[in-house]
Structures are given as structure tokens and as C-alpha cells.
Amino acid sequence: MEYAKNILETIGNTPLVKINRITKGIEALVLAKVETFNPGNSVKDRMAVKMVDDAEANGSLKPGGTIIEGTSGNTGMGLALVAIARGYKLICVISDKQSKEKMDILRAVGAEVVVCPTNVSPEDPRSYYSVSKRLSEETPNSWYVNQYDNLSNSLAHYEQTGPEIWKQTDGKITHFIVGVGTGGTISGVGKYLKEKNPNIKIWGVDAYGSVFKKYHETGVFDENEIYTYITEGIGEDILPKNVDFEVIDGFTKVTDKDGAVFTRKLAKEEGIFVGYSAGSAIKGVLQLKEHFKPEDVVVVLFHDSGSRYIAKVFNDDWMRNRGFLETEVKLAEDLIGINEHELITAKTEELVAHAIERMKKYNISQIPVVDSKGFVGSLDESTLFKAYIDNKDIADKPIKEIMQSPFPMVKKNLAIDELSKLINRENKAVLVDLGNGKFRIITKHDIISAI
Template identity: 45%
Template sequence: MEAHESVTELIGNTPLLRLRTSGGSQSAVVYGKLEYLSAGGSVKDRIGLRMIEQAEQDGLLGPGGTVVEASSGNTGLGLAMVAASRGYRMVVVLPDRTSSEKVAALRAFGAEVVLRPSGLPLEDPEHVLKTAARIAEETPGGWLAGQYDNPANPQAHYLTTGPEIWRQTGGRITHLVSCIGTGGTISGTGRYLKEVSGGTVQVIGADPASSVYSGGDGRPYFVEAAGHWRHPETVEDVWPQSYHQDVVDRVLPIEDRESILTSRRLAREQGLLVGGSAGTAVAAALRVAAEAGPEAVVVTILPDSGRQYLTKYFDDDWLLRLGFLDGDPATVRVGDAVPAATRERPLPYLNGRTTVADALTALRELRERGERAVLPAGPCPVGPERRPTAPELAGSVALDRLAEAVASGAAVPGDPVAGHLAVPLPQFGTGQPAEKALAELTERGLETAVVLHDGHAIALVGAAELRACLPA
């Protein structure tokens, strides 16, 4: 019989598929390694198995034990699948921005899911990493997988992913392109390929443009399972020990829009339903192929399936709300109500540490200039030349309401404004129909909204501006 004894035997050994490119005869051939065809649906199956096996060998995990991990979803799924097959309890701590499909899949494996806010500095005791460590310590028989610093993470790829790619390409690979999350995939795979090729294989990281790995400022981005986000109030930015920077030759920054639209094109043009990080990796691989020449062989890792992101990257409404789609050009859109000059300057923004007195000053200056006296606000600072992302817009401050709070004694001028934030302003993407945005504002009895483009706040728009741009 051709049969397997355990689901863990179905992890890895994923196929290579030649991707269609538009580079013509002068571009290198590009192959995608389809990690979403592994048993648990992602590249993280490999480390889930390897980390648990190593913990068992080291006596850290035994019968009746509990596996605990902080994850953006895929590592949790890989661990949960292996844990279920071996009879372990599984607890996964996730950021609250994780896709609903991943949460549902984890629970389907019997894992207990603990959600924590995603916008916390590393030192906060409620941060996902701190929470997971605390649960593991307080749980009898608990073991923290710790993918970020666990040497079994890159080792899994050194032992499996690298050799598979070398064998599948007949040793012809010249470039490896992989996203960097924990760093295990690119570090382990890249090290093997460099060693076996005598150092000729180049290893290129693909990274969200705002991730610190590629030199970004660490602000939130919209591609899950890639990059390194840094809260501005994090005291020490500690990079994962699983990421071996000496293996990586360079890192290419890829904007969220390019990543997401590349994922969508792979589904619609090549029948590959993959996640946003695969879009990041393929976008980078196409750049590498264009410059590498026709003799090169580029292999890129496609980490997971798009089935986990159907309510995000493949949902037109979600993308329109965030401004990642441009909408119907035959329709008046929200972006049409934003003057070009307004788009070119950063949106005024308050952070939670701004004092009430300073907030009042800023709001009064707006009113004196004839502008609306309301501003979006968030819990942490945003640089003066940077537009805040949608996740950073945690509230709003209006002049009249704040002045009334001071007059009544409910607010003190020296107080941080964080304690006096109103609910966030409504948000509309530049590509959404202006008529629908106006209808929503009218229904809610509101006058002002934030306009988003590619997930960033670029302007405020009022009902009057929306009304004015619509045909009579």
C-alpha cells in the first residue's frame, strides 16, 4: 500500500513550479516553491515538526505536555497540527489583527487561542511574546516553542528546504528569494544553498517597505507573516536569533500595494491562490530575475495559501476601505474630493502623549485658518513627515468637545490627551464611491472622515466636500 502512518510524514517535499513572467528572453527563469501544499498549508509546518521533535529529544516536552507559542498564525498552525497528531495540548497567542481564517483553523485543530492587542511595545506585559512566555511558565508541563530564538527553526530549513531546492533544480539555482519574518526560512535554506554551491548562490530577502529589516521605520504594514514591526515606544529593538544576517546578501523593500496586487494576479492569471507574503516574495523575485540575466535560475518561497486571507487580500471591499484599490474610474470616488495640494502634505495628527493644552492650541490654529477643528489621534507618536497607518488611528480629538471638558474640569491642560480621545473618525479609501461615503456620514450624523490610500491616512474630508464633487 502507498500510505503514510502520520500527517507529519506529509510535511515538506513541496513542488517547484515555473512562474510565468513578463521579462521576456532577457529575464531569468523564476520558480516558486509551493509551501502551501505542505500538510498544514504553510512553510511553518517544517519548523513546527522540527521544534517539537527537538523538544522531545531534549526532555522539554513529554506526554500530557502543553505547547505554547506566540505567532502570526502559520507557526501556530504548524505546531497545532503536530501537537494534535501527538496528543499535546496547544495554546497559541495571536495579535488581534490576525486573519479570521487563521483563528478558525487553529481552533479546528483544537488549539486554545489567546488574542492580544497588536499595537503594543515589546516591553508591555500584554505583548504576544510576553503573554506566551507567561502562559508557558505558569502551565504545568508547558513548553514555549519560541520560534524567534529557537535554533531548530533555521535548522529545519537547513535540513529540508535547502536540500529539496538543490535537488529539484539539479544544482542550477543561482538566486534564492524569501521573505524574512522570524528569519528561519531564509537563514536555514540560504546557508545550505551557499554551502553546497560553494558560495555562488545569492540570497535575497523580500520585506515590507516599512519593516526595519529593509531599513524602514517599523510602522505597521498590512502583509501578514513577514517583516519586523517596531513600536515607537519599544526600548530595545531585539531581532530574532533565528535570523542570520550573514547569510543574506541584500534585502529588497516591497510596498504593501505591490505585494497584495501581485498575490491577486497570481490567483487570477496563474491559478495560484497564495497569501500576501508570497506576493512580496514574487514581486522581489521578478526584480531579481530582470537584473540577473537569462542564464540565472531564481527560486522564491511561496509561504502559505490565500485561503487564509479571503476576507483580506481577496476581498475587494476590504481593499477598497483601506485604499488599496482605485475603484471604478467612471464613478466619483472619495479621492476625487481631496485636492492635490492636500495629498502632498502630511495629515496633522495627535498622539496620546500630547498634552490637552497643546492639542487645544493645534485645534484652535486650524479653526483660525478656516479648517475643521478636529484631528485624528493615536496612542503613540508618528513622525512629522510620515502619514499614520489605519491601525494607528485609535481615536480623534475635536476642539469644542475638548474645550468643554477643560471648562467643566473633566480635563486638565497638563493631562495627556490620550485620556480624552473620542472614537476614531470614519475611514474611507480613495477608491470608494463618494456617494456611499456621504450616505454613511449622513446616516451616522457625522461631518468628517479620514481618507486612506494604501492603508495610510492622507487627508480629512467632510460631507460638504463629498457633496460638492457629486453631480447635481
């Protein structure tokens, strides 16, 4: 009979899958190493087992101990499988930018999850680096994994992932492209492949807001490069010891939007349901296409599963709120789909206080004013502010005493370019006549959101 003695024995030997539609303009053969076929649904299963194996061997991790790690979710899942199979407890420290699915999955496999803020420096005591270290110092019989500086991470990929790719491509691989976070995958695979053939090019995919690309090119750790970004699993605001810049030929940066858009493309156009960093990786391949010749074999690694991003990348509202949803906007009526809420108005005889209350309630900056005949005026934040400076009792005055001219009225088929010209210092918004007595308001914010 053929069976695995436990779930850990099913890790590895993930398939290479040809990318067909997204890379249509590339003559080279592009193959994806789809790591979601691992039992924990990510590439991190490989190094999780290796790091625990080595910790057990050197006595860092003792029977019945507690494993503690700062993780973006996937390493935590791999460690959870090992903890279950070998009888350890697990505490995962995770940043609040990670998807809820990742946190729920970690809890489902028995991990204790501690959530920390994202937008703090690594040295901040609230960061998930600092909290992980503190918990390891406070918890008896515990072991702090530290995947960033634990070289068993890259060794796992040197011993497993690299040889698999070499064998699966029959040694014909010419380029390896992968997102870089801890650096273990690119460094381990890159080292193995370059030992086999020094001409193989190793490219890292980085995020905007991360330090890797500039540091590789200049040797300068530029703190001005560091800012908050949305992409999960790649990029860093530190230089992990696992990143071996010597085996990396170059980096390309991919925007948050492109990563998200191409993650969805992989699902819809290739049938490959993978995570956010996979979208970044395949976009990185497209950005590097001038480096490929027709006879080349390009391997790109997809880290994890799309199931961990259902509420984010695969959620239309989440994408739309960030301006990531690819919607062609040409006419005024196209913008209405982005701003569908009912038109909020105020009446001429109402008090200014009523208009202010309504603007606060609905979080709007301007409001049309109506009477029995229709639209007769408007109010916006700057008008109210100026009026208040002139008269502190303005809230008890009727709106008609301070209202401005009504917003311009346009037809729903007006081109966005023409509509945009109507929004200026005097007119903070435009009203769109949808017919049948229905109207909507379009502001500068709506137009910027659609760009």
C-alpha cells in the same frame, strides 16, 4: 501499499512551479516553491515538527504537556498537527492584525487561541511575545516554543527545504528570494545553498515598518523604522536569533499595497492561490530583476495558502477601504463608485442641531443645504466650529443663518484633475449631477482615497 503513518509524514517535497505571466519582463527562469502543498498549507509545518522533535529529545517537552507559542497563524497550524499526532495540548498567542481565518482554523484543529494587540512594543506585557512567555511560566508541564530564537527552526530548512530546492533545480539555482519573519527559512535554506555554491545570491523580502533591511545594510537597529503595517508573516520589530545576516546578500522592501495586489495577481494570472507574503515575495522578485541574467534560475518561496486571507486580500471591500484596489479613476463618475452612499442633505429651516446630528450619524464632515428650489447652501465642520465659538446657542438657530454658499455643481464626465481644482478653502466639496435628479458629493477625502 503506500500510505503515510500519520499526517506529519506528508510534509515536504513541495513542487517548484514556473511563473509565466507576472514575470514576463524577466528573461531568467523564475520558479516558485509552493509551500501550500504541505498538509498545514504552509512552510511552517517543516520547522514545527523539527522544533517538537528536538524538544522531545532534550526533555523540554514531556508526554501530555502543553505547547505554547506566539504565532502569526501558520506556525500554530503546524504545531497543531504535531500536537494532534502526538497527544499534546496547544495554546497559540496571536496578534489581532492576523486574519480571522487563521484564528478560526487554529480553533478548528483544537488549539486554544489568545489574541493580543498588534500596536504595542515587544516588551509591553500585552504583546504576543510577552503573553506567550507569561503563559509558559504559569502553565504546568508546558513548553514555550519561541520560534524566533529556537534554532531548530532554521535547522529544519537547512536539513529539508534547502536540499529539496538544490535537487529540484539540479543545482542550477542562482538566486533564492523569500519573505523574512522569524528568519528560519532564509537562513536555513541560504546556509545550505551557499555551502553547495557560494555564488548563489540570497535575498530577503522585508516590509515597510520592519527593521531587517536597514539593520543588514548599516548594523543599526533603528526604532524609527518600526511602525504598524498590514502585511502578514514577514518583517519584525525585533532581531530573531534565527536571522543569520551573514548568509543574506540583501533585502528589498515591499509596500502593503503591492503585496496585496500581487497576491491577487498570482491567483488570477498564474492560478496559484497563495497568501499575502507570497504577493510581497513575487513583487520583490520584480524589484530585483536587474540582478538577473537570462541564464539564471531564480527560486522564490511562497509561504502559505490564500484561504487564510479570504476576508482580507481577496475581499474587494477590504482592499478598497485601504486604497489597494487597482481602479482607474479619471472622471467624476469614477469616484462615485467609491462613494456610493445616498446624498445626505439638510433643509434651510432645520435647526443647526439637526445638521450636527446627521453629520455625526453618517460620519460626514460637510452637508449640502436645500430648499424647495434646490441646492442653496452648505455646511462643514469648520463653519460649525467657528459659529459655535461666536455663539454657544448656535445649535438652536435655523441652518440658513450660518450656511455658506452651495458647493459647486459639475457634470459626471468632468475630469478628476479639473474637479480637484474646485475643492479649496472656500469649497470643501463638489456636487456631481448624475442626471434624473440624482446627485452625489465628492470631497477631498474621496479624491485622496482614489489616488
